[in-house]
Amino acid sequence: MVRDERRRQLLQAAQEVFVASGYQGANMDDIAQAAYVSKPVLYAYFPSKRELYLELLDINLTALGDVLQESVRSTKLNKERVHDAIRAYFGYIARDDGAYRLAFESGLSNDPDVLARREAFRRGFAGVAARIIREDAQLPLVEAEFLGRALMGLAQASARYWVENTAEQGSAALSLDAASELVYRLAWRGISRFPKET
The missing domain is CATH 1.10.10.60 (Homeodomain-like)
Known part of the structure; x- marks a missing residue:
């Protein structure tokens, strides 16, 4: 081979x-x-097992980052960017290979290298969200970055909750499209309510 x-x-x-x-x-x-x-x-x-894990972590965080970047590049409309990014995040979490578990859940949660890689991913995702928010809501950078982190946390927590409950609830669970649409509507209604400064 x-x-x-x-x-x-x-x-x-x-x-x-x-x-x-x-x-x-x-x-x-x-x-x-x-x-x-x-x-x-x-x-x-x-x-070592640790080196193997770190390489897989890098691969999976890069793959998720690429999916999210592609989702926001697919349109110029910020409303659609938020929709597509949340849908892409849910799609990644729903993959059959359980890659999200490797990316966000491990026994190495306090390892400095794992923390640094996860933080770099969060910073990147939040940065993309902050640019969308700043562009649409005309907020100062510090506020847009804060809201970008909040949006990232909303997507991550809700997607993980959804995938875990889907396994338990079976056919009674929300579909991927329904779950991601609910989170998108919550997020966009909040973002779109910020007044634009003139």
Whole structure:
């Protein structure tokens, strides 16, 4: 197997193990077994479980960031940007691979490298939201950045709540479209109420 293909195989297996077991419950034996390789092969690519986790964290946060960036680039209308970004966030959270768990839930929540990566993602997402808010509501930058963080928190908390309850409620749960639409309407009605300065 070509080195890049092997690396992708190991990352895929590791993601499945981390999502299923969490960081603390996962071990390199399980990851090697899931990838159908020996531990020495796994260690040849990744010197530790932590390094493997950090690479997966980077991959998943970058993927989510790319999805969100694309959603706001698809239109010039801020109302649609907010709608599309919230829908994209919910779509990412709803993925079958559980990637959001790896990105936002782990036993490494106090690890400085994990915290820094998550904060960089939050800062980026909040920055995109702040630009939309500032442009539409004509607010000072500090206020727009604060509201960008609030919007990011709203999307993150509601999407995680939705995906966890969807698993419990089954067919009685809100659809992805219905849930993201409700959050969008709440967010946009709030943002659009800010008076524009003249």
